[in-house]
Amino acid sequence: MAEADGTSSATPTEEMNGAGNLMDFLDEPFPDVGTYEDFHTIDWLREKSRDTDRHRKITSKSKESIWELIKSLLDAWSGWLVMLLIGLLSGTLAGVIDLAVDWMTDLKEGVCLSAFWYSHEQCCWTSNETTFADRDKCPQWQKWAELMTGYTEGAGVYVLNYFLYVLWALFFSFLAVSLVRVFAPYACGSGIPEIKTILSGFIIRGYLGKWTLLIKTVTLVLAVSSGLSLGKEGPLVHVACCCGNLFCSLFSKYSKNEGKRREVLSAAAAAGVSVAFGAPIGGVLFSLEEVSYYFPLKTLWRSFFAALVAAFTLRSINPFGNNRLVLFYVEYHTPWYMAELVPFILLGVFGGLWGTLFIRGNIAWCRRRKTTLLGKYPVLEVIVVTGITAILAFPNPYTRRSTSELISELFNDCGALESSQLCDYINNPNTTRPVDDIPDRPAGPGVYSALWQLTLALIFKIVITIFTFGMKIPSGLFIPSMAVGAIAGRIVGIAVEQMAYHHHDWIIFKNWCRPGADCVTPGLYAMVGAAACLGGVTRMTVSLVVIMFELTGGLEYIVPLMAAAVTSKWVADAFGKEGIYEAHIQLNGYPYLDQDEFTHRTLATDVMRPRRNEPPLSVLTQDSTTVEDVETLIKETDYNGFPVVVSRESERLIGFVQRRDLILAIKTARQKQDGVVSNSVVYFTEDAPQIPATNPQPLKLRRILNLSPFTVTDHTPMETVVDIFRKLGLRQCLVTRSGRLLGIITKKDVLRHMAQMMNQDPESIMFN
Amino acid sequence: MNRVIPRCAVNMLTFSSLVCFLLILYSQTSEAKNSEDIRCKCICPPYKEIDGQIYNQNVSLKDCNCLHVVEPMPVEGKDVEAYCLRCECKYEERSSGTIKVTIIIYLSILGLLLLYMVYLTLLEPILKRRLFGHSQLIQSEDDVGDQQPFANAHDVLSRSRSRSNMLNKVEHAQQRWRRQVQEQRKSVFDRHVVLS
Numbered sequence: 001m002a003e004a005d006g007t008s009s010a011t012p013t014e015e016m017n018g019a020g021n022l023m024d025f026l027d028e029p030f031p032d033v034g035t036y037e038d039f040h041t042i043d044w045l046r047e048k049s050r051d052t053d054r055h056r057k058i059t060s061k062s063k064e065s066i067w068e069l070i071k072s073l074l075d076a077w078s079g080w081l082v083m084l085l086i087g088l089l090s091g092t093l094a095g096v097i098d099l100a101v102d103w104m105t106d107l108k109e110g111v112c113l114s115a116f117w118y119s120h121e122q123c124c125w126t127s128n129e130t131t132f133a134d135r136d137k138c139p140q141w142q143k144w145a146e147l148m149t150g151y152t153e154g155a156g157v158y159v160l161n162y163f164l165y166v167l168w169a170l171f172f173s174f175l176a177v178s179l180v181r182v183f184a185p186y187a188c189g190s191g192i193p194e195i196k197t198i199l200s201g202f203i204i205r206g207y208l209g210k211w212t213l214l215i216k217t218v219t220l221v222l223a224v225s226s227g228l229s230l231g232k233e234g235p236l237v238h239v240a241c242c243c244g245n246l247f248c249s250l251f252s253k254y255s256k257n258e259g260k261r262r263e264v265l266s267a268a269a270a271a272g273v274s275v276a277f278g279a280p281i282g283g284v285l286f287s288l289e290e291v292s293y294y295f296p297l298k299t300l301w302r303s304f305f306a307a308l309v310a311a312f313t314l315r316s317i318n319p320f321g322n323n324r325l326v327l328f329y330v331e332y333h334t335p336w337y338m339a340e341l342v343p344f345i346l347l348g349v350f351g352g353l354w355g356t357l358f359i360r361g362n363i364a365w366c367r368r369r370k371t372t373l374l375g376k377y378p379v380l381e382v383i384v385v386t387g388i389t390a391i392l393a394f395p396n397p398y399t400r401r402s403t404s405e406l407i408s409e410l411f412n413d414c415g416a417l418e419s420s421q422l423c424d425y426i427n428n429p430n431t432t433r434p435v436d437d438i439p440d441r442p443a444g445p446g447v448y449s450a451l452w453q454l455t456l457a458l459i460f461k462i463v464i465t466i467f468t469f470g471m472k473i474p475s476g477l478f479i480p481s482m483a484v485g486a487i488a489g490r491i492v493g494i495a496v497e498q499m500a501y502h503h504h505d506w507i508i509f510k511n512w513c514r515p516g517a518d519c520v521t522p523g524l525y526a527m528v529g530a531a532a533c534l535g536g537v538t539r540m541t542v543s544l545v546v547i548m549f550e551l552t553g554g555l556e557y558i559v560p561l562m563a564a565a566v567t568s569k570w571v572a573d574a575f576g577k578e579g580i581y582e583a584h585i586q587l588n589g590y591p592y593l594d595q596d597e598f599t600h601r602t603l604a605t606d607v608m609r610p611r612r613n614e615p616p617l618s619v620l621t622q623d624s625t626t627v628e629d630v631e632t633l634i635k636e637t638d639y640n641g642f643p644v645v646v647s648r649e650s651e652r653l654i655g656f657v658q659r660r661d662l663i664l665a666i667k668t669a670r671q672k673q674d675g676v677v678s679n680s681v682v683y684f685t686e687d688a689p690q691i692p693a694t695n696p697q698p699l700k701l702r703r704i705l706n707l708s709p710f711t712v713t714d715h716t717p718m719e720t721v722v723d724i725f726r727k728l729g730l731r732q733c734l735v736t737r738s739g740r741l742l743g744i745i746t747k748k749d750v751l752r753h754m755a756q757m758m759n760q761d762p763e764s765i766m767f768n
Numbered sequence: 769m770n771r772v773i774p775r776c777a778v779n780m781l782t783f784s785s786l787v788c789f790l791l792i793l794y795s796q797t798s799e800a801k802n803s804e805d806i807r808c809k810c811i812c813p814p815y816k817e818i819d820g821q822i823y824n825q826n827v828s829l830k831d832c833n834c835l836h837v838v839e840p841m842p843v844e845g846k847d848v849e850a851y852c853l854r855c856e857c858k859y860e861e862r863s864s865g866t867i868k869v870t871i872i873i874y875l876s877i878l879g880l881l882l883l884y885m886v887y888l889t890l891l892e893p894i895l896k897r898r899l900f901g902h903s904q905l906i907q908s909e910d911d912v913g914d915q916q917p918f919a920n921a922h923d924v925l926s927r928s929r930s931r932s933n934m935l936n937k938v939e940h941a942q943q944r945w946r947r948q949v950q951e952q953r954k955s956v957f958d959r960h961v962v963l964s
Contacts, residue, residue: 099870117871118864125807125862132811132820175882182885183949185956189963204962206952211945218878318863370964378957415856470964472957588964766961 036258037660038205039767040640041591041747044294044729046706047259054253078251079264083302085247086268087309090240093217094275094310095317097232097239102319104225105402108168109161110143135419162394165227169390170383172226176219176473177382184215188472191216191238192291193584195269197592198241199262200293201729202767208265213242220474224402227390229465231403231479237272237291238474240310244268266292267303273547274307275314276478278329282547283307289543290581294729328408330552334521336560337512343492343525348532348564350488352571354462355536358481359576361466363583369470370587378472385471389464397421398450398457403483406457410486410526411552421446422490443498451491458487470584477580481537482530489529493522524560527552532564536572539579541565589766591747598722600757605714607721607753608735608743617743620644620682622654623689627666627699628678634663643734643741644684644705651741653734654684656709657701665704673699711736712745718753725750805862808832812855818842832859 036042062072102119112123124130124138131137145160146152180187186207198204206212220235244265248254254261269291274283284303288295369375393399398406414423424446465480497520500509513519531548534540545561577596578586585592610617618633620642633642642662644654669676675697682699683689691698711734712721724730725747732746752762808831810823825837834852843851955961 096870096874099867100874103867103871115868117868122862122864122867126824128824130822130824132813132822135822175878178885179881181953181957182888183881185949185952186963188956194963206948211949214877215881218874218881221874317866318861366964370960375957375960375964588962 036203038203040203041731041767042201042203042258042729043731044201044259047257051253051257051260054257075253078253079302080305082244082247082251082254082264083267083306084309086240086244086264087271087306088313089243089247090236090268090271090306091275091310091313092317093239093243094236095314095319097217097221097236098314098319099317100221101224101232101402104172104221105227107225108165108172108227110141111147112141113147114140133419165394165400166387166390169226169228169386172222173228173382173386173473174379176222176226177379177471179215179219179222180473181379184209184212185472186212187216187219187238187474189470189474190234190476191241191474192234193581193588193590195238195241195265196291196293196581197585197590199265199269199291200592201258201262202591203258208238208242208245210242210246213239213246216242216474223473223475226386227393227402228386228473228475229389229403229461229468229480229483230474231476231482232474233273233276233478234476235474236276236476237269240268240272240275241265244271262294263296263299263302266295266299267306270303271306271310275310277547277551278311278314279547279550280304280307280311282543282550285543285546286540290538290540328404328411328551330411330413330523330527330554332413332521332523333554333556334413334518334524335556336521336524337519339508339512340496340520341560341563343496344528344560344564345567347485347489347492347525347529348535348567349571351485351529351532351534351536351564351568352574353536354484354533355481355539355568355572355580356575357462358466358537359578359580359583362469362580363587365467366470366584366587382471382473385464385467389468392460392464396453396457396460398453398487399460403479407479407483407486407526407530410490411523411530413521413523421450423447424450442501443494447494451494454487454491458484458491461487469580477537478534481533485529485531485533486526487529488533489526490522492529493520493525496520496525497522524557527557528560528564531561532568535565536568537580539569539572541569586760586764589764591751591765591767593722593726593747593751595726598719598754598757600718602718602753602757603714604712604716604718604721604735604745605742607718607749608714608745609749610743617741618642619648619651619741620657620684621648622646623681623683623685623698625682626678627670627676627680627682630662630666630682631678634659640746641732643709643744645741652739653709653711653736653741655705655707656732656734657684657705661704662701665701666699669699673697709734713737714742718750721745722750722754805864806860808837808857808859810834810837810855810857812838812851815843815847815851815854818851829859832857 058072058075062069102121103117106119106121110120112118112120114123118125118141120136120141123141124136127138127140129138143152143161144164145157149157149160151157186204186209194204194207198207216235216239220232220239223230224232244267245261248261248264254264266287270280270283270287272283273286274280277283281304284300284307287303288300292299369381374381409420409422412418414425424444425441426444461480461484465477465484468480469475469477500513500519503509504513509519527548531544535544538544544565545558548561549555549558576583582592582594618637618639620630620633622644624647639659641656641658643656646652646654676699677696680696680699681689681691682701684700684702684705686702688698688700709732710724710728710730712724714735714737721733724733730747732744734741735743735745748765748767751765755762755765806826806828807824808827812821812823812834814820821842823837823839825839827836831837834855834857835848837857838852838855841848841851956963
């Protein structure tokens with residue numbers, strides 16, 4: 001076990017240079033005993049016991065003086081302070097990202113002449129020249145072609161606008177991928193699979209660092225503004241976790257303990273989703289369901305606090321000018337009818353099918369990127385995909401604008417005041433009903449052309465998102481999935497609405513639709529479709545429904561949302577058990593032990609190492625190994641730890657020692673202790689062994705020995721072993737028979753065994 | 769506890785950026801509410817012979833209704849009520865100061881990063897070639913390709929005893945950071961081990 005006074009012992013650097021002076025932060029941090037190597041799993045039990053030790057020490061010292069009491073109170077409250085800071089910074093960064101995306105998206109089409117920092121909507125905010133028919137036009141904001149040539153109509157103008165749009169898109173994405181490549185390669189991708197793995201106990205150094213935070217924020221804006229089919233929600237979770245990591249480093253309670261740090265990161269992930277969707281409760285549930293591994297109740301309350309602070313900060317920055325947190329907040333409360341469950345369930349089936357298609361296509365494409373020539377040209381790939389997206393997106397007005405605006409328009413119901421093409425219903429000019437109660441109307445020609453354009457947009461988005469997600473720029477997939485679902489839902493909604501209007505004498509419609517009444521709300525179908533597609537891809541359940549109804553404010557729509565989410569999950573699970581994030585975890589070979597049950601009948605002997613034809617287990621003995629033997633063992637093998645036995649004849653187990661601790665201890669001993677040479681005996685017992693006086697000084701290494709390693713017998717079923725690994729967060733487990741050491745099972749062995757049982761490639765598990 | 773103090777010094781950089789962002793919040797709350805930043809927008813659909821029209825006015829929330837904002841009223845007498853019933857009035861607020869500060873801060877950070885990127889990729893190799901032999905340490909650090917864990921731990925220990933010059937320390941820190949980024953780049957872009 002680590003030293004009893006683990007956290008307060010001075011490190012070797014400090015012992016040499018005196019207590020830290022100001023310039024020490026520039027020195028390379030000397031690795032401590034008890035820290036972990038990159039790409040390794042932490043020891044949850046050790047972290048937990050270290051935290052208990054620290055807490056006990058503080059509590060016992062707090063009785064000594066007032067100052068110690070204050071320190072203990074500060075220690076208790078430091079958790080809440082960290083949550084507050086995380087909420088503030090995440091909210092601020094999300095506000096900055098939203099404002100910058102708003103501006104830069106419009107920059108592709110034109111510029112505001114009065115003040116260049118205004119987006120299109122902001123530029124025309126104070127103008128009095130907007131008309132009912134043309135709500136977007138105002139003289140202060142001009143498209144590029146108009147600015148350069150002075151004309152507003154014509155084929156040449158259109159071509160020039162087209163050309164400049166594509167040019168801006170390429171410029172933004174080129175900047176994004178260059179910044180990622182030069183400064184922070186870890187800033188690419190969505191981030192959620194890696195964060196899931198980190199929260200389950202894996203270490204990826206630099207993944208939540210300051211440069212990654214900066215680059216991810218800056219390039220996320222560029223990537224979203226370039227018109228690519230990606231979203232910013234997944235990367236916002238990564239940004240929030242980086243903020244969490246940043247503030248953890250201020251307090252030694254969190255910076256020195258990897259287990260406590262992961263509690264903070266779980267809460268930070270909740271804050272990230274909260275600002276992305278304006279859904280604090282949904283954020284906490286998302287963190288609980290999708291991202292976190294261990295989620296004690298204390299973390300629940302703190303996550304909620306962080307999510308609330310983040311949402312409040314974002315609201316006070318007020319990026320959308322109307323005190324709403326997300327661009328597509330809708331507020332209608334029109335009722336839905338039982339018979340509408342049929343189209344909702346159909347949308348659920350569509351969502352499940354699309355989810356399966358997307359996951360299979362995306363994983364196949366990512367695997368191709370990983371193994372073939374495609375992966376050697378990341379910058380070129382980004383530019384080509386952006387070019388194709390921009391060229392295909394510009395002609396269709398529904399894909400030309402940003403995806404968030406598209407979703408917002410699709411979610412909105414058509415009152416009398418909407419001027420978009422989608423709301424071009426044939427109005428009865430004699431009606432004097434108030435705005436909300438417009439009855440069902442026949443569709444005008446605008447609606448039909450909008451339907452065609454939407455269908456083309458749907459096909460385009462389905463195809464292009466498969467190639468976009470996973471590129472070397474920050475990319476999320478919540479918004480594209482919701483867009484696909486919203487388009488499909490709106491199309492179905494309009495179809496049902498028109499069917500109800502033209503055939504209102506059919507039996508189903510007669511019971512439910514009174515002619516001249518508001519019967520079908522296509523916007524609701526769009527919402528349900530969005531939920532279905534998002535659920536089909538990510539396999540979220542409760543958190544999805546909560547996010548959707550926090551987005552819309554409509555508690556009466558819980559049942560349709562649930563119906564669609566459940567259906568899409570069932571349909572998608574019929575084709576494959578994993579959501580997109582688990583699939584990416586598997587693709588990368590991360591050591592993530594998921595929560596599924598292990599139902600095979602294998603025993604511990606089937607999985608343990610060494611197997612029958614392998615060399616025997618490398619062990620250290622209690623008091624007969626020399627320093628030279630240990631160093632040879634370390635050099636020749638790459639195991640992460642060694643069991644310590646009484647002697648090679650009776651292989652009774654004493655404990656387990658980690659490779660890293662062994663290396664450090666021997667190096668320190670060679671430098672600092674007198675008389676330690678290669679022939680010195682290493683002993684792990686309390687008292688030195690009896691040796692002749694002529695022999696060199698023995699080296700005591702008991703303080704790095706873990707005296708309570710987990711052991712199972714060889715007949716333990718693997719079901720139990722997997723359960724133990726999962727519940728306790730073990731890295732390795734020793735196998736004994738009749739008290740004698742037989743072998744070892746590591747987490748990698750467990751994962752490989754599970755992969756083998758599911759007929760997947762066991763060699764794809766890369767990390768330990 | 770004795771590690772917290774230098775760590776606080778490290779994060780002065782991050783606190784300064786936090787202050788930067790809090791500037792945004794401050795600019796939003798402390799600026800006198802620019803009269804241009806509030807408006808009441810009333811959208812009135814076509815009614816009888818009258819076309820649809822949008823009306824904007826800088827009024828406060830309690831005056832944000834059809835009767836105050838729609839001027840001049842296009843209908844007379846009892847038609848006013850029917851007309852106003854179909855109009856929808858929304859009160860909107862924005863903070864132009866926040867938008868301006870945010871965009872300008874973002875563009876300056878982006879500009880700085882681009883300059884640094886150009887310097888790192890284009891200018892520094894040229895400068896290094898001109899000043900060849902200036903720091904052998906830079907070269908020897910680049911040569912450290914030893915796979916043994918902490919093989920250079922001994923070197924680090926010995927070096928830290930003699931080093932006290934701040935400029936060299938900054939250079940060392942920068943070299944260390946670049947090596948880390950290079951490792952990351954290798955795992956992500958070349959070997960496709962992480963984040964594929």
